[in-house]
Amino acid sequence: MSEEIKLLKGNEAIAHAAIRSGADGYFGYPITPQSEILETLMAEMPWETTGMVVLQAESEVAAINMVYGGAATGKRVMTSSSSPGISLKLEGISYLAGADLPCLIVNIMRGGPGLGTIQPSQADYFQTVKGGGHGDYRLITLAPSSVQEMADFVTLGFDLAFKYANPVMILADGIVGQMMEKVTLPPFQKRRTEEELRKENPWAAQGKPADRKPNVITSLELDPAVMEENNNRFQAKYKKIEENEVRYEEFMCDDAEYLLVAFGSSARICQKVVELAREEGIKLGLLRPITLWPFPTQAIAAYANKVKGMLSVELNAGQMVEDIRLAVNGKIKVEHYGRLGGIIFTPDEILDALKEKIINA
Amino acid sequence: MELNEIIKPENLVHTKPRLMNNNSMHYCPGCSHGVIHKLIAEVIDEMGLAEKTIGVSPVGCAVFAYNYLDIDWIEAAHGRAPAVATAAKRLNPDKMVFTYQGDGDLAAIGTAETIHAANRGENIVIVFVNNAIYGMTGGQMAPTTLEGMPTSTTPYGRNIELNGHPLKITNLLAQLEGTCLVTRQSVHTAAAVKKAKKMLRKAFENAMNKKGTSIVEFVSTCSSGWKTTPAKANDWMVENMFPFYPLGDLKNIEEA
Numbered sequence: 001m002s003e004e005i006k007l008l009k010g011n012e013a014i015a016h017a018a019i020r021s022g023a024d025g026y027f028g029y030p031i032t033p034q035s036e037i038l039e040t041l042m043a044e045m046p047w048e049t050t051g052m053v054v055l056q057a058e059s060e061v062a063a064i065n066m067v068y069g070g071a072a073t074g075k076r077v078m079t080s081s082s083s084p085g086i087s088l089k090l091e092g093i094s095y096l097a098g099a100d101l102p103c104l105i106v107n108i109m110r111g112g113p114g115l116g117t118i119q120p121s122q123a124d125y126f127q128t129v130k131g132g133g134h135g136d137y138r139l140i141t142l143a144p145s146s147v148q149e150m151a152d153f154v155t156l157g158f159d160l161a162f163k164y165a166n167p168v169m170i171l172a173d174g175i176v177g178q179m180m181e182k183v184t185l186p187p188f189q190k191r192r193t194e195e196e197l198r199k200e201n202p203w204a205a206q207g208k209p210a211d212r213k214p215n216v217i218t219s220l221e222l223d224p225a226v227m228e229e230n231n232n233r234f235q236a237k238y239k240k241i242e243e244n245e246v247r248y249e250e251f252m253c254d255d256a257e258y259l260l261v262a263f264g265s266s267a268r269i270c271q272k273v274v275e276l277a278r279e280e281g282i283k284l285g286l287l288r289p290i291t292l293w294p295f296p297t298q299a300i301a302a303y304a305n306k307v308k309g310m311l312s313v314e315l316n317a318g319q320m321v322e323d324i325r326l327a328v329n330g331k332i333k334v335e336h337y338g339r340l341g342g343i344i345f346t347p348d349e350i351l352d353a354l355k356e357k358i359i360n361a
Numbered sequence: 362m363e364l365n366e367i368i369k370p371e372n373l374v375h376t377k378p379r380l381m382n383n384n385s386m387h388y389c390p391g392c393s394h395g396v397i398h399k400l401i402a403e404v405i406d407e408m409g410l411a412e413k414t415i416g417v418s419p420v421g422c423a424v425f426a427y428n429y430l431d432i433d434w435i436e437a438a439h440g441r442a443p444a445v446a447t448a449a450k451r452l453n454p455d456k457m458v459f460t461y462q463g464d465g466d467l468a469a470i471g472t473a474e475t476i477h478a479a480n481r482g483e484n485i486v487i488v489f490v491n492n493a494i495y496g497m498t499g500g501q502m503a504p505t506t507l508e509g510m511p512t513s514t515t516p517y518g519r520n521i522e523l524n525g526h527p528l529k530i531t532n533l534l535a536q537l538e539g540t541c542l543v544t545r546q547s548v549h550t551a552a553a554v555k556k557a558k559k560m561l562r563k564a565f566e567n568a569m570n571k572k573g574t575s576i577v578e579f580v581s582t583c584s585s586g587w588k589t590t591p592a593k594a595n596d597w598m599v600e601n602m603f604p605f606y607p608l609g610d611l612k613n614i615e616e617a
Contacts, residue, residue, distance in 0.1 A: 025452050053452055066444050069444065207414060208431065214432055220424060
């Protein structure tokens with residue numbers, strides 16, 4: 001079957017893209033605002049068409065450990081949740097990273113801390129790109145800003161996860177999860193046979209043939225010398241990812257004197273801010289990080305030599321702004337503008353903030 | 362009689378199973394884990410499942426089970442083995458998937474995963490080693506620690522008012538629709554070992570025949586944690602553990 005154009009919610013697009021991308025399994029638990037992913041998968045019944053397993057787990061903790069078990073057998077497996085549920089999954093995410101396991105995790109962010117609100121937020125940036133779980137690990141983090149990207153990043157996420165044997169997170173917010181847009185769904189990709197899986201993932205715990213050593217999936221190592229080697233191996237992998245997988249998008253940056261930096265739904269709103277500013281004669285551009293880790297540090301550092309100031313626009317109290325400041329390294333003024341608690345900023349208030357904090361400061 | 366005359370196949374009572382390797386075990390002298398490992402290795406080999414089996418090891422004394430049995434293994438986070446096994450089995454339905462868990466792993470931190478995997482009737486085997494204590498971390502109270510039993514966190518004995526009651530999790534699991542075999546065994550005598558192996562094999566057959574979840578509890582000793590000798594630990598188990606955790610089948614749908 002070929003590509004198909006549909007009008008879908010972001011969450012629904014993820015579910016349809018998962019089935020089409022040849023996913024072997026999804027393990028989830030209901031939480032607003034992402035429950036449509038599990039609901040859509042259950043309604044589509046992919047176990048009767050592609051053979052994909054879909055299971056509602058008893059908790060987010062169980063769901064991420066099901067992902068661990070499925071990934072350990074070399075399967076393309078995923079889970080999804082929203083902020084409080086992701087907090088529960090962090091233990092499992094650390095184990096997945098510590099065992100070099102590929103998988104896809106979706107976070108449709110809502111406001112916190114605690115039970116917080118069911119309204120959209122981008123306050124899990126630190127949790128996702130700085131760790132969250134214990135130990136020195138990294139998650140490849142994709143930040144979609146459209147329903148189309150919600151669908152596209154499922155296939156991209158699985159491909160990156162298996163390329164680097166590492167968990168990948170799609171970090172979206174409640175706006176992108178709930179809004180409806182026209183989306184081109186990817187063509188159907190067949191699930192791998194056991195023979196293909198064993199060939200592509202010789203490390204997988206699939207049952208030991210007589211002619212190889214046992215495959216043991218574990219993050220445990222009590223010999224500190226070996227554990228340091230393991231960590232060095234992780235760090236070498238992360239360096240390779242940083243060198244090869246940075247993704248970002250530029251909007252009207254060529255002649256920009258000021259730069260907005262925003263990801264996800266904030267970046268959609270910031271496109272309008274750029275248009276409004278340019279109507280007033282302010283040469284404003286927008287840089288949208290698509291990968292939050294690896295972060296587009298070099299691209300932002302280069303703009304520090306071209307523009308007069310940057311405003312980081314985030315639905316949080318100022319998280320990504322720290323990485324922008326590290327990239328800029330004090331060369332120009334970098335400020336943050338955000339709204340909290342599920343309130344979404346308007347283009348006008350962002351433009352006012354730009355003037356107050358950067359242009360007229 | 363010369364040694365080579367004694368070592369004849371017809372004189373052999375015990376042999377090391379083919380699937381057990383030569384790694385030195387970290388288990389303490391007298392520990393039940395070694396015998397239980399041996400039974401699992403024998404059952405897998407005798408059923409011809411060596412190339413199809415995926416073991417899920419716990420956090421606790423058996424965390425390194427993967428060092429001793431030459432099959433594929435997944436080492437799970439503490440208590441999560443039934444969730445890990447759920448996905449491994451559902452995504453690979455023709456494989457043999459079993460978990461190997463202690464009392465802290467299965468009946469404390471992993472209670473939710475254990476009950477829900479069993480209630481869904483996952484076609485897996487849960488091997489449950491109940492020695493009423495946390496061995497790996499140095500002898501703390503377990504959910505199955507008996508009333509009055511001293512541990513490092515109940516130095517004056519388990520006090521029901523302070524610590525609650527010992528948990529008969531296996532009785533609870535027997536109530537669930539998803540379980541097909543729930544049995545309590547022991548490996549303290551040759552006869553008990555023989556019987557336990559029979560039930561373990563039945564459990565593995567159930568999983569391959571998609572009958573639901575089988576739980577094989579082994580009431581076990583921990584001479585180090587109990588601060589006694591292996592022989593005295595066996596006696597203590599018979600006198601104190603068996604009355605509270607009586608051996609036998611709690612549920613066997615084939616005999617119902």
